[in-house]
Amino acid sequence: MKIAVIGIGLIGGSLAKELKKQYPQATFLGIDHNAAHLETAIAQETVDTVATLSDIDKADRVILSIPVKASVALLPQLLDRISENCLVWDVGSTKKSICEAVASHPKREQFLAAHPIAGTENSGPQAAHLGLFDGKPQILCEAKKTRADLLDWAKKSFRQMGMYLRFMEPKEHDKHMAYVSHLSHISSFMLGKTVLEREDDEQNIFDLAGSGFESTVRLAKSSPEMWLSIFEDNKAPILDILTAYIDNLENFRKQLEEGAYNDLYNQLKNTNQLKTILNGIKPN
Amino acid sequence: MKIAVIGIGLIGGSLAKELKKQYPQATFLGIDHNAAHLETAIAQETVDTVATLSDIDKADRVILSIPVKASVALLPQLLDRISENCLVWDVGSTKKSICEAVASHPKREQFLAAHPIAGTENSGPQAAHLGLFDGKPQILCEAKKTRADLLDWAKKSFRQMGMYLRFMEPKEHDKHMAYVSHLSHISSFMLGKTVLEREDDEQNIFDLAGSGFESTVRLAKSSPEMWLSIFEDNKAPILDILTAYIDNLENFRKQLEEGAYNDLYNQLKNTNQLKTILNGIKPN
Numbered sequence: 001m002k003i004a005v006i007g008i009g010l011i012g013g014s015l016a017k018e019l020k021k022q023y024p025q026a027t028f029l030g031i032d033h034n035a036a037h038l039e040t041a042i043a044q045e046t047v048d049t050v051a052t053l054s055d056i057d058k059a060d061r062v063i064l065s066i067p068v069k070a071s072v073a074l075l076p077q078l079l080d081r082i083s084e085n086c087l088v089w090d091v092g093s094t095k096k097s098i099c100e101a102v103a104s105h106p107k108r109e110q111f112l113a114a115h116p117i118a119g120t121e122n123s124g125p126q127a128a129h130l131g132l133f134d135g136k137p138q139i140l141c142e143a144k145k146t147r148a149d150l151l152d153w154a155k156k157s158f159r160q161m162g163m164y165l166r167f168m169e170p171k172e173h174d175k176h177m178a179y180v181s182h183l184s185h186i187s188s189f190m191l192g193k194t195v196l197e198r199e200d201d202e203q204n205i206f207d208l209a210g211s212g213f214e215s216t217v218r219l220a221k222s223s224p225e226m227w228l229s230i231f232e233d234n235k236a237p238i239l240d241i242l243t244a245y246i247d248n249l250e251n252f253r254k255q256l257e258e259g260a261y262n263d264l265y266n267q268l269k270n271t272n273q274l275k276t277i278l279n280g281i282k283p284n
Numbered sequence: 285m286k287i288a289v290i291g292i293g294l295i296g297g298s299l300a301k302e303l304k305k306q307y308p309q310a311t312f313l314g315i316d317h318n319a320a321h322l323e324t325a326i327a328q329e330t331v332d333t334v335a336t337l338s339d340i341d342k343a344d345r346v347i348l349s350i351p352v353k354a355s356v357a358l359l360p361q362l363l364d365r366i367s368e369n370c371l372v373w374d375v376g377s378t379k380k381s382i383c384e385a386v387a388s389h390p391k392r393e394q395f396l397a398a399h400p401i402a403g404t405e406n407s408g409p410q411a412a413h414l415g416l417f418d419g420k421p422q423i424l425c426e427a428k429k430t431r432a433d434l435l436d437w438a439k440k441s442f443r444q445m446g447m448y449l450r451f452m453e454p455k456e457h458d459k460h461m462a463y464v465s466h467l468s469h470i471s472s473f474m475l476g477k478t479v480l481e482r483e484d485d486e487q488n489i490f491d492l493a494g495s496g497f498e499s500t501v502r503l504a505k506s507s508p509e510m511w512l513s514i515f516e517d518n519k520a521p522i523l524d525i526l527t528a529y530i531d532n533l534e535n536f537r538k539q540l541e542e543g544a545y546n547d548l549y550n551q552l553k554n555t556n557q558l559k560t561i562l563n564g565i566k567p568n
Contacts (some may be wrong), residue, residue, distance in 0.1 A: 019320040071333060085425035086550050093495070117494045130516055134444060137491045139310045155543065165513055176488050179479050181495035187475050188500055192531045195463050202561050204460050207421045207450055209562055210401045211377070215499050216472055221559040224552035241482060246530060253526050256515055264515065268508035269474040275505040277486050 002028040004051060004059040006074075008032045008041040010119065012065030013128025016046050017163045019061075021130065029055060033144040040125040056081045061177075064090040067229035074102045079107040089114045093177060093226075094233045095141040095170040111139040112154050113170065115118050116163065121221040134162030141170045178237035185227055185246055186220045186238070192220035285310040286334060289533035290358075290442045291315045295375050295400065297412025300330050302445045303345075306413065313339060322558040324409040333548065336390040340365045351513035356385045362393040377461060377510075378518045379425040396438050397425040399461075405505040418446030423436040425454045435468040462521035467529055469511055482524065487500040510527030513559070543544045 001023055002233050005012045008030050016028050030047030032038050041047045056062065056078060064071050064078065079102060089112040090098055103106050118129065118136040119239055139156045143151055147149070155165060195213065204251050205213070231238060255263050285307055289296045292314050292550065300312050314331030316322050325331045340362060348355050348362065355374050362372055363386060373396040374382055387391050402420040404411065420441045427435055439449060452460070479497065483489050489497070515522060539547050 016491060033354065045351045060297075066522065088398070105415045117492055119495065136494060139491075176492055177495065180484050180492040180497045183478070184475060184496035184500040186533070186536060187471055189527060189552055189555050191468060191471050192558045193551060194467070194525065194529045194532050195559065196555065198528060199463050204559075205464060205561050207423075208401055208464040209459055210420060211403065211461065212468035212472070212503050214562060215502050216468040217558055218517065219496050220498050220555045221562075223485055224549055227366060227552060228545060228549050230453060232543075232545060235540060239537060242533065242540075244476045245474060246483060246533050246537065248478050249470070249526065249533070251532050252470060252474055253523060253530065256519060256526075257523060259516075261420060261512060265508055265512050267477060268473055268511060269482065271473050271504045272508060274480065274489075274501055277489050277503075278498060278501075 002029060002059045003027070003061045003063070004031060004056060005047060005063045005065065005135075006053075006078075007064065007066035008034075008037050008047065008125045008128075008195060009065060010123050010127040010132075011116065012063055012124075013044075013046045013125040013257050014043075014118075014130070014132040015063050015065070015091070017128060017130050018133065019157065020046075022157060022160055029059065031055075037125050037234050041128075044125065044128075046125060047127060048177060052276040053078075053081070053099075057083055060086055062086060062088040064088060068083075068092040068094050068233045069229045070098065072097050072233075073112070074103055075101055079105050079111060082107065084109060084110075085150075086110060087112065087146075089154060090281060091116055093138075093181065093230045095168075095173045097233050099142050099170045108145055110145040110150060112143065112151060113156070114158075114228045115139040115141070118163075121218050123223045123226070126162045131162075131269040135156075136163055137166050139168055139173055141168055141173055142200065143167055149221060170275070172223075174234050175237045176233055180239050182238050183241045185222060186215055186231070186242060187245065188219035189222075189227075192217045285327060285344045286313060286342055287347070288313040288315060288349045289331060289336075289349065290315045290362075291348065291350035292318075292321050292331065292409045292412075293349060294304065294403065294407050294409075294411040294416075296347055297325060297328075297330045297409040298402075298414070298416040299347050299349070299375070300325075301412060302417065303441065305331075306441060306444055310473060313343065315339075315430070321409050325412075328412075330409060330412060337362075337365070341367055343367075344370055346370060346372040347371060348376075351510050352378050352517045353383065353513045354375040356381050356517075359385055359395070360389055363395060366391065368394075369434075370394060371438060373432075373438060375400055375559050377403075377514045379423075380450075380455045381512065381517050383426055383454045392429055393431040394434060396427065396430045396435060398438070398442075399423040399425070399457065400442075400499050400535045403506075405502050405511070407507045415446075417442075420447055421450050422447040423450050423452055423457055425452055425457055427451055445519065458518050459521045461520055463523050466514060466518060466522050467525045469506060470515070470526060471529065472501055473506075473511075474501035478499045
């Protein structure tokens with residue numbers, strides 16, 4: 001079996017490591033426009049050889065792990081080139097535009113739209129590691145449009161990585177991700193920006209970061225390329241939830257200014273229920 | 285030695301445990317308006333006996349660990365009652381109002397304004413533990429106004445807990461905390477509120493939380509009583525930085541709406557420098 005990984009970053013590299021564990025005899029082809037990433041991936045034996053898109057016709061499985069916008073542009077050409085029993089899946093953080101890009105492609109059934117909820121703020125092949133997906137959800141979109149034998153293979157493989165599967169329609173997926181993930185990233189990036197603009201003394205940022213800043217701003221360390229692509233691709237739901245967030249902040253500011261402390265207290269108290277949701281539903 | 289702890293929560297309880305390690309012969313008096321907290325603290329042997337404010341004249345050391353507003357109201361009366369070699373210190377997240385409250389008190393030199401940067405989103409005596417302060421900064425304000433022998437004792441004791449000391453003026457402290465800590469909490473509370481309002485399915489919040497939400501919203505689990513008191517007490521610097529934050533979010537929304545992707549990219553890229561500040565300066 002030949003497995004090609006297009007984009008050897010945290011996710012692509014970690015998937016390659018997991019599949020290598022499952023298929024020790026397989027050959028892994030690394031494709032990336034970043035030569036340093038390829039070198040790292042070869043050195044760490046995440047992939048066996050460097051390849052290019054012209055080698056795609058020899059692959060049995062293709063992992064597409066590049067920014068969303070690039071995936072949308074590349075995927076139709078990829079499908080054009082693959083052999084008839086090859087499966088391609090992507091791992092992007094938005095799913096509507098990618099599903100639309102292949103909706104009428106003759107090889108649509110050889111594609112699976114997937115989103116493992118397993119990123120960290122670290123990126124690049126040096127961050128890739130076994131176990132990244134253990135206990136994490138894998139969201140599959142339009143799974144019924146993928147050929148049954150290829151879908152079964154993928155489901156089995158993802159479950160072997162420790163993932164549990166959830167099924168969503170692309171538009172629903174993108175809306176929920178805007179709420180729960182994309183807004184968090186914008187909130188964090190802008191928090192970091194605001195503090196950097198105001199706080200002249202970096203030692204203060206460091207010393208005081210344990211008081212809340214460090215966790216809240218963690219996501220502001222994320223890859224700008226990847227996140228700009230997500231924001232652009234999922235613009236409408238993001239603008240919608242971002243507006244709701246700004247409205248809540250404006251309202252908080254107004255209530256604080258006016259001394260409406262009972263109203264503020266009720267907001268804080270009510271938001272505390274997240275504790276139950278995040279801890280309570282969690283299996284461990 | 286008798287050590288009184290007023291407010292047996294995460295910080296008060298953890299300080300008591302550390303001091304018990306340093307002074308195994310000392311007697312620890314617990315004072316709290318919450319009977320359940322007192323029971324927990326007695327059961328966990330964090331304090332030895334339950335006491336009231338009328339016992340304060342027998343104490344050699346008093347830890348004041350209650351919400352800021354309550355500390356400001358109580359502290360002058362506390363100083364009225366203590367004996368001449370007793371040291372009182374508070375651990376509040378703002379320092380200007382507390383220093384002002386005792387500025388002209390005849391026993392001002394028996395008070396030390398302190399702020400250990402060591403909270404977590406968990407609260408209550410059950411969350412108290414040894415080691416909480418290890419490697420963390422302890423901010424001392426107006427330290428020169430504290431009597432030398434009492435200050436020396438406190439500095440030695442804090443260092444034995446593993447803390448490193450930083451000295452700031454109260455107004456500066458409060459400004460920096462508004463930037464680095466208080467804004468993070470507002471950002472997190474309002475993020476949680478927004479997502480709770482929009483996301484009907486709690487299972488989605490749970491399943492997708494690993495994609496960024498979980499860490500960004502951690503602070504929204506914090507105590508409403510404590511944080512409302514901080515927001516109220518530090519209103520002016522908070523309103524100032526909150527306005528700057530909202531402006532940045534508005535600007536982000538406008539640029540996304542208009543497709544100003546280069547500008548957005550530069551903002552994200554520039555904010556990435558936090559990685560260096562938060563990792564690079566860190567001693568470990």
